[in-house]
Amino acid sequence: MAATLSRGSSNGHQTQREIERTGRAGGRPNRTENCTGCSTVACQTSPPVTDPVVVSDLRKVFKVPVRDAGVRASMRSLVKREHRDVVAVDDISFRLRPGEIVGFLGPNGAGKTTTIKMLSGLLHADGGDAHVLGHRPWLRSKDLLSRIALVMGQRNNLQWDLPAADSFELNRAVYQIPDGDFRRRKDTYAELLDVAALVNKPVRNLSLGERMKMEIVGALLHGPEVLFLDEPTIGLDVTMQKRLRQFILDYNRTDGATVLLTSHYMADVVALARRVIVIHHGSILYDGALAGLADRFAATKTIRVTAPDLPTDVTGLGILVERTPDKLVLEVERSRVAEVTSRLLSMSTVSDLSIDDPPIDDVIDRVFTAEDAP
Amino acid sequence: MRDYYVAASRIGFQRDIQYRGATFTNILGFMIEPAIYLVVWRTVAIEQGGAVGGYSVDDFTAYYIVWTLVRVMNLAHAPYAWEWRIRGGRLNEMLSIPVQPFHRDFAYFIGGKFVWILMWIPVAIVLTLTFQPRLDPQPVHIAGFLVAIWTGFAVRFLLLYLMGMITFWTTRGQAIFDLIVAGELLLSGRLVPLSLMPSWVQSVSNWLPFQWSFQFPIEVAIGRLSDVEILQGLGIQALWIAGMGLAFWRVWPRALRNYTAVGG
Amino acid sequence: MRPVGPLRLAAIHLKVAALNELQYRLNFFVQLLQSTVALAVGLIVIAVVYSHTERLGGWSQAQLLAVMGVHLLIGGIIRTFIAPNMRRLMEDVNEGTLDYALTRPADSQLMVSVRQFSIWSAIDIVMGVLVVVWAGVAVDGAVGVLGTLSFLVVILCGSVIVYSVWLAATTITFRIIRGDYVMQLLDGIYEAGRWPVTLYPTWLRLTLTFLVPLAFAVTVPAEVVAGRFDGSSPAWAIVVTAVFATGSRVIWQRGIRQYAGASA
8 A cells, every 4th residue: 555655646546535435434544654664666766655745955046137227227138137046945844744734934035935836836846856745746736736725815716706606616527526525515614614605695795704714615625635825814804813713723623634824923823833834035944833932032031920019120130011010021031030030039929920931923023033133 | 527618618608697798898899890891891892893802792791790700709818818817826826726727718718608699699680680681501501600610719719829828938929919910810801801812812821720710610601612612621620720739738838837937 | 386287297297107118118119010010901901902992982092091090190199198098097996096196186187187108109100190191192182281280180189089088988987897898899999990981881970970989080180181171171070079078078077076976
């Protein structure tokens, strides 16, 4: 089985389909057998299919035309075109484990979108390699495209002027989704996202939130195993965002899909991803648990102390963030946390004390601004 | 694939019905050219005593009225649209699904055709009442016509689609398109029925695909071709379809390679 | 601050547009190619028509050349000055960005009419003038000073008429989604002006005289050049111009009031 799977193609896919047709409940069949000590040539030349997304030394370079302002320069540029190489993705490597939800963080221009485009087959890599479900994405095999989904926050995959139901029917034909699965998924997802009553309204008449949810339903009808979500909650209100996050979590749980999520909203990442990959200037700065992000990048911790007799002068302890008659919030260098804490305890009758990492947003912010500083 | 074509054609049909105002205005716009040349050539024929170059006044009338249907049938995916599609990121969306853009475009157009044919009917009625053509086609002509308009559509669709591929190699494709479209204007029988052109022009035109989308279906309908000529024409259409289809099959992966090297 | 005078306003925008487009020298060559090809096709068609007849509806070949020249000239004026503004107006209405243009201290109709220019389309104007001159020379009978003056008057009237019609049509279709199809329809109708209006059946001739007065925009100036000068034509042209200019202004004011009311 391992040897056939290492081709990563339709064989595995068919198995998947058969299982769905016989109505076996629950998540995906276990196609994630470790290719341990396998000695066949096939196994050695292609990456083990254990991990649905494998990226090694991936590189993308763009040629950007260079031109000064002014008439003379533009005339010069007609004759001689000058280009500058911009490295958008700089030899990055990572793997996603099956069923993982990974947050992909980085400021604009960091290389997130370029990486996602390479992983979904829209861009050819200039160096290194990537495999999604065993395929090189930019070869755009039909099998691969039928098993992944790319949902970008502001793009429309649904027909604008027709009811969503019509677009769903089209998707059914595109992905050749078996009738039973199609109906089941359509009804379930629409129900979960609370848009079941809206499938017959033209998409342009839906609100932004409703449209986004409809797009998600449409994107998941074919049961993709790998999901690339780019800013999925952008433009939605808070309740909608929460709903959508819960839905993604549920989908991940029941279908075992692997999700690569980029978002500007830390709340998205915090709610969904246990692991984050931080990318900046095309390189990976951090790849690990979300919880560890603060440890790695935050320079301070926030100490909140409640006491009736707090010291009035806190110089030398840390930066004052907030003070009320009986509460004090300080930002303290990590290395001095123990020292400051014991001093506070000795200085006042503390009734409550908490030590927290700074908000993730601030941490991330600091990461990027620190990198930009000379 | 058949499923897909059915589903996508349906969507194309619904879309054009949805925007019937815009679709109808669009169709009307396309009807102006044949109406103009109908008048011009009829006038020429009348001035010359009833006939010119083998076409009588009635022949011209029939020619250009059938022309209007043929025109509606051979509207295809404009090569100019590719630039907009690439710039606007639309192409990325189309490349994210396991169906080639060609099939999507072709299917959408096929669906739309049915709407356009419906909208053409009132135009045809007005033209017929105004100009009173005389048309008595034989069954073989009608049958041949029904095939020829669809094959003619396929020919033109492939031609324009291939032209559109130029956009993947240069942003100045527009100039090339203009040249080719100008050639089509003159060499397809649109502005001037080909037999009214000097014979060297007709010879050149015989080697080009243009007349097989325009003049050929028209002449089948108005009964100017013998049965043998109709079959020959259909055969030549088939050759063009096969040839251009093959060319596209080779060009598309290269075009895509160009695109994915730089992205949208 | 004193509101800027209309002429100065137009001049400023023109200069900005010119500076903008002058950067793209390549567009000049592209436009030159396009215009040359279009001109060539037009000339070829006329040549073919006149290879079969001496006169078309009473017009000689040289006279028809005059029609083509004027059509090109006015077409150039449309493409350079009128259409870009109308397109921008349509966009602004669709995206709700018209308020920006309306809150300037100048007449709103003026503002939306002088914002955008397509500089390189002026090539068509130049070519049109050249063809008109060529036709004027080819026609038997000198045009003379009076004729030239009348021509200039009538061309100016024609431009204003066309502007009024385009503005009125754009304003009326403010609300329609996909209103840009109307622009295409207008362009299509304008094609009918390529041939003298006298060729068309009566009902069409009347439409093209009073509804979309291509008769006054194109045929009349051509008549002046072609020596089919009927002394009363310029007078009629002025009258029609006044009617259309006033009418379009009324339509504009109504449209703007509705728009302002709608987006409040």
